[in-house]
Amino acid sequence: MRRAMMVMVSLVLLLSWGKTAASAILPDLTNWGGASLLSLIQDKVNGKVTAREISGNPLTGITYKNLEISGPDGKLILAADRLEIRLSLASIPSLRLDLGTLALENPRFYLDRDKAGQWNVGHLLKAEKPAEPAESQGLMSRITTSLFRGLDLSNLVVHGGELFITDGGHTRHYSEIDLKASLSLLNLGQPQQKAEVNIPNLGITTPQGRFELEAGLTYSSGTARIGSLNLKLAGRHLVSLKGEVCRPLDKKAGFACALTGKLGPIKGDQIHALWPRWPAPWDLAGTMSLSSTPEGGKLHLQGKIGEADYVIKGDLNTGVKPAVFELDLDLKGLTTAQLKEIQDLKTQPVQGLSPVNARLHLQGTGLPWRPESLETRLDLAPFRYRDLKVDKVRLDLSGKAGSQKLQASAAGNFGSLDLGASGHLLPVGEPGQGLSGNLTVRTKDLQPGMVGVAKLSGSSLTTSFTGKFRLPPNFSLAQLSLTGNLQANGRLNQTPLKGLSASFALEGKKLVISKADVQLAGLTASGRGTLTESGVDVTFKAAVSGSGTLPLPPGAAFASLTAGGAVRGPWKAPQVNLTAQARKVSFQGVSLESANLNGTLSGWPSLSGSLQLQGTRLRTPGGTFNRLKLNADGAGGRWQFQLAATSPKEPKFEAAGTADLAARPLVLNVARLSWHSRALTLKNKTSFQVRLLPGWEISPATFQMDGGTVTVAGQARDQELSGHLEVRDLDARLLAPLGLPAEGKLNGRLTLAGTPRTPTLDGQIALSCGKINNIPIQTLTTTLNYQAEQAQVAGYLEIGPLHSRLIWKGSVPVKISLIPFAFALAQDGLDLRVHSERVNLSLLTSTSKEVQTAEGPIDLVVEARGNPHQPRVSGYVRWRAGSLKLRQAGTPYVLSPGEIRLQGDKIVIPGLIIQSDGTMRLSGEIVLAGTPQAQVRLQTDNFLLLDRGGNEVWTDGFIDLKGPLSALVASGHLKVPKAQFRPTFFRSGMDPDVILVPVKPKPKAEATAAPAIYRNLRVDVTLENSGNVWLIDPMGKVEMTAHLKIRKDPGQKLAMGGEVRALKGTLDIEQRPFTVKRALLRMPGVAGKPITIDAKAVHEMDDITLVLSVDGTMTNPQIHLESLPSLPPADVLSYLVFGAPAATLTKDQYMALGAQQLGVLGGISSGKLSEILGSTIPFLSGIKVKSGMVGGRPTVGVGKEVVKNVSVFVGRNLNEERGVYEQQVGIQYKVNKHLSIESQIGQRNSGADVLFNYDF
Known part of the structure; x- marks a missing residue:
């Protein structure tokens, strides 16, 4: 816009000069021909006027070809191919002279401005001598003034013109200058003379586009009235004005004006073409009014910038000394869409900003462009930016030309910020002065993360800075001077900042830190020194407790760290001295109990120096080392290193070699590399080389x-x-x-x-x-x-x-x-096929000990194609008729032919059928797309699940498995229509009563983690039986019923809850039938809690009823043998053995038992009986009471066959020689039908007696 206005001003200057020249010569135009006119012009200018060819006369028209006007320095000012001047003869009778044509063809105008700011046309016209009062006008002049009432220039034409403006050595070129205008002078020589100007079209092409001007105005008695003035760019309106401009006739007072008009609407891209920093989407429109008097003026603008509304009001009063000015700017509704188009904000995220309203008030004395004093206030109304809420933004600036004071503040949910400055803050006043003054900055609870500093998210800082600053006249930050003191506390990245203090001085590119101390939670550090563009001289020390303070890689941690040292010298080759100690260091599964580091390094990378590292208790996935030691020494870029990690036994690690850090690529020669542990022994057979940067290279290396x-x-x-x-x-x-x-x-x-x-x-x-x-x-x-x-x-x-x-x-x-x-x-191109050959179910016998036999051919085909992230999968697992026998099941299962199909994103199981008396069928599907899902049912129909060692179980019912594979749910209902068990079915492992040889317990193997699919499984299955389930034993038979719940929650163990209850049954103990009255097993439903038992069996005799009761837990049952009515334990046992009370025993019986031992039975009371019988109760198979002569001595006791052909006996016998009763323990092994081996041990013999018995 500034360039366009300069062009217009230049044209107006030329037209003004042309009008002056024309008014000087027009009164005598009729007296001369073309040459005389040229000579007259020559007399009026300081320069040279030439034309190559002149033809015609004033009445028929004068034509000048190749007209040139040059200045005093001989440089061209105007050159035209053709100038035509023609007088209209028809206007003479009307006493209004009409210069019918004044036309310029292809004129070139040259405007130059020198270093002093003067234009070359400024001194082109010669200064006119003041006219003498007595000087009389010429005859023709008096006749012309008296006869002609007016003068018209009805056809002023410029075609194809060019303008060259040179300023500061740079020339701007404007082309296609076209003008069509008319000029009328009325009442010539009279006080009421008047000028009328009409410009239908004035156009000029500039780099920003073609400007066009339309104007109509009149001038009379010092007043110019503008009827209309329209300026266009590329056919669009820029400015429209109307009004008047006045200047009193005495010419002593200034101008006065009253103008109104419109701006635009102007497209933002047009303004952007004139001023590149203006955002292209910001269209501009509005109205304006300007009024002025010699004592001042007023300005009012109102309109829209894009979607925002603006109002500008200004007032200037020059009637007082000094002058007073005032300006107000109101801006409302500045939106995010507009702000993000500002060039400096295009790379910043400004989404989420509420509309911004701003008000600027400016007042002062002097002229606005050179104020003597100034007061400014800027206020922003509250606004929001995403989660940021700004409650207040205010800026106050006041002062005079040499000294100003600034106060700025902002507050919101991010905290508060206050800034104060005083001194020379504005580039006004004496030239050559920079900016300088005092500076204070304070924050309270400032949260940098909320104002865009993502690396300080979670921080809250209260800070204070006081100091001085100075900027040179060119405002170069490279020459900034800043000195002061900084204090801070609060929270730094969620870590409490207990205190930070620093005193520094910045002079250009030199920073001197006289002291700096920081104290965080777990961190204390201090330092001082100097940093310049060329080098550094800094000393420091720090202590850290815990690794949470420092930004470490994931998995890195330490308990404590202390360090100290110095860095001195040029940046490219500093001297570094460092000492450090650390405790309990760990990273990615590797830990070190303690470490000490000492180093002296020179340069970067360090070409010389020494480095020592010692550590203790190094733990790695490969083993634990008691000591770690690293020594490295370098000179001239060549370093030698030795690394060793040792432990008393294993493992051991060692590495040694040299490193050339000066060479490119870097060369690492490894002479020795070895590792020795129980799991791995590694050693290089020959030395090898590693080259790094750029790239890498490893020479052939062989390891054992x-x-x-x-x-x-x-x-x-x-x-x-x-x-x-x-x-x-x-x-x-x-x-x-x-x-x-x-x-x-x-x-x-x-x-x-x-x-x-x-x-x-x-x-x-x-x-x-x-x-x-x-x-x-x-x-x-x-x-x-x-x-x-x-x-x-x-x-x-x-x-x-x-x-x-x-x-x-x-x-x-x-x-x-x-x-x-x-x-x-x-994303595409996968083509993979997997298939089987000669695969048979018999492979299961080699993969699992639980499979005793298996037979049946299997075919497998799987194909995957397309996108490897979501492949199209097809195939099948197909089997023919076969069989399977599991060790725990005992009965063979017959497998019917079938298949499992892979169809796209599904695994379809039409039916896997197994027959064993009845059938068991598995069917359903597994969906693999998205979150893998399963919907599978296991259905049994009178299926013989178990037939082993006299134990038989049939099942009916179903179990459903549904849900995502990561959270499957098993639910269902199973029935046991019939079953029978042997007591040995419920016993697992070696019997606790049999300890043949003391064996050192084997170390427990590490528990294998259950698969995630089982850990996350939820189970809710009901198991029921209403009868026909028998516990069968040579000494008894019991019918049972059960109602159980099998449950499991994700992350928990499987648990069974409910009851197993006896319906009826009998037990034979010493050939005496006991009727089961009550037997109940209670499952707690919580993993780890024991199963409880409550059982009672009775044997009715003529005199008494024997009662056997069991309670407690299955792992520690409490067994009681009692009688009704209640009798002493000796009588109870006597009734059980002989069927009569102890008092009725014969002498032999008494000698075998004795009243004393019958009372206590050597400790074999009801409690001792429980200890002997052990955990087989209530399944009492193999329990017998022994009495009579054993080993030639009267003996009574209890025996039990614990495993096949092995029996244990506990009792008491009478030592007639000593007259005392002795404890006796024996074990008998039956070799065959007739031969048995018995070993006995008593209280007095230290060894065991071995007896060979042969039973005929």
Whole structure:
């Protein structure tokens, strides 16, 4: 816009000069020809006027060709191809002279401004001599003035003009200047003379577009009345004005005006073309009024900038000394959409900003562009920005030309900020002065994270800064001077900041820190020094308690850290002295109890110096080391290092070599590298080299690993990649830490080629005569070939006596890059097929000890194609008729032919049918798309589940398995229509009463974590039986009924709750039938809690009733043998053994038992009986009371067959020689029908008697 206005002003200057020249010569135009007119013009200008050709006369028209006007310096000011001047003869009779045509063809105007700011046209016209009062006008002048009432220039035309403006050595060119105008002078020579100007069109083409002006005005008696003035750009209105401009005739007072008009609407892109910083979407429209008098003026603008409303009011009063001015700006409704178009905010996220309202008030003395004093206030109404709420923003600036004072404040939910400054704050006053003054900044509870500082999210700071600043006249921040003191406290990234204080001085690019102290939770640090553009000189010390204070990588931690040192010298090669101590350091599964570091380094990277690190108790996934030691010394860029980690036994690690840090690439020579532990022994056979930066390179290196060898070599640099890896006879158990439980020997190779960004791989690996997850295999081999973003794989697994195979082959679309590292599956191109050969159910016998026998052919085919992230899967698992026998089941299961189908994103199980007397059927489907879901039902129909060792169980019912695989729910209802059990079914492991040889307990193996699908499983199954379930034993038979709930919550163990109750039954003890009156087992329904028992059986005799009762827990039952009516224990046992009370025993019986031992029975009371009978109660199979002569002595006791052919006996016998009763314990092993071996031990003999008995 400024350039366009300059062009218009330049044209007006030229037209004014042309009017002056014309008014000087027009009165005498009729007296001369073309040459005389040219000569007259020459007399009026300081320069030279020439024309190559002149023709015609004033009456018929004068034509000048190649007209040129140059200035005093000889430089052209005007050049035109043709100038035509023609007088209209028809106007003479009307006494109104009409210069019918004044036309310029292709004129070129040259405007130059010198260094003093003067234009070349400023001195083109010669100064006119003041006219003498007595000087008389010429005859023709008097006649012209008397005869002609007016003068018309009805056709003023400029066509194809050009304008060249040179300012400061830079020339701007404007073309296609066209003018069509008319000029009328009325009442010539009279006080009421009047000028009328009409410009239908004035156009000029500029780099910003074509400007066009239309205007109509009149001038009379010092007043110019503008009827209309319209300025257009590219056909669009810019400004429309009307009004008048006055200047009193005495010319002593200033101008006065009263103008009104409209702005635009102006497209924002048009303003942007004139002023690039104006946002293109901001359209501008409004109204304006301007009034002025010699004593001042008023300005009023009102309209819209985009969607925002603006009002500008200004007032200037020059009638007082000094002048007074005042300006108010109100801006309302500035929206996010407008703000984000500001060039400086385009990269900033401004979404979520509420409309902004602002008010600016400015007042002062002097002129606005050169004030003597100034007072300014800026207020923003409350607004919101996302979660930020701003309640107040205010800025106050006041002062005079040499001194100002600034106060600014902002407050909201982010805290508060106050800024104060005093001094020379504005670039006004004497030239050559910069800005300087005092500065204070204070914050309270400021939350930097809310104002866009994401790295300080969670911080809340209260700070105070006081100091001084100084800026040079050019306002260069590189020469800023700032000194002061800073204090802060609060919270820094969720860590309490107890205190921060610093005193510093910044002079340009030199920062001097006289002191700096910081205290965080767990961190205390201090330092001082100088930082310049060329170097650094800083000392520091710090102590940290706990790793939560520092920003460490995930998994890194330490208990305490202290450090101190100094950094001195140039930035490129500083001298660093460092000491540090740390305790309980850990990172990604590696920990160190303590560490001490000492170092002296020179340069970066350090080409010389020394480094020592000592640590204790280093724990790694490979083992624990008592001590760690690292020594490194360097000179001239070549470093020697030794690293050792040792422990009293195992493991041990050692590395030694040299590193050349001055060379490029960096060279690392490894002379020795070894590892020794119980799981792995590794050692390099020869030294090898590693080169780094740029890229990397490893020279051929061979390592011995537990009887095998690994050879590796490779390089990746620029566009070159090559490498080779070979494995020979490697123990497959080394893969266990990777989650691959394998045994056997591994052999393989891998070759790298191509470029680091697009490598090619070719390899093969084989496992022979080994195991995978304890499953014996003959061979596992697979190949890999990768190129052009396709990985081709092929291989097979061979297992079992039938040499069954699982074969795979296909391609996987994947993009692999080594530098930078990248691994990503493509979106299409997967083609993979897996199928089986000679697979039979008999493989189950080698994979699980629970499977005794299995038979039946199986075929497997799986194909995956398309997008590897969501492949189209198809295939089946198909089997023919077969059989299966489980060790726990005892009965063979017959498998009917069937299949499982893979259909797209589903696994469909039409029906897996197993027959055993009845049937069991598994059916349903598993959906793999999205969140994998399952809906499966297990249905049994009179299915013989168990037939082993006299134990038989049939089942009816169903179990449903539904829900996502990550949270399955099993629910259902099972019935046991009939069953029978032997007591031994409920006994597991070795009988606790049998301890043949003391055995050192084996260490417990680590518990294998249950699969996630089971850990997250929820179970709610009902198990019921209404009868026909019998517990059968040679000494009894009991019918039972049950109602149980099997439950499990996610993350918990399986638990069973409910009751098992006896309906009826009998027990035979010493050939005496006991009738079961009550028997109840209670399941607690909580994992880990014991099962409780409550049982009672009676034997009715003529005199008494014997009562056997059991209560307590199954793991520790309490057994009681009592009688009704109640009798002493000796009589109870006597009734059980002899069927009569103790008092009726014969002499022999008494000698065998004795009244004393019958009373206490050597401790074999009801409690002792419980101890002897053990946990088999209430299943009392094998319990017998022994009495009579044992070993030649009267003996009474209890015996029990604990396992087949092995019996244990506990009792008392009478030692007639000593006259005392002795304890006797024996064990008998029945070799065959006739021969048995018995060993006895008593109180007096230290060894055992071995007796061989032969039973005829």
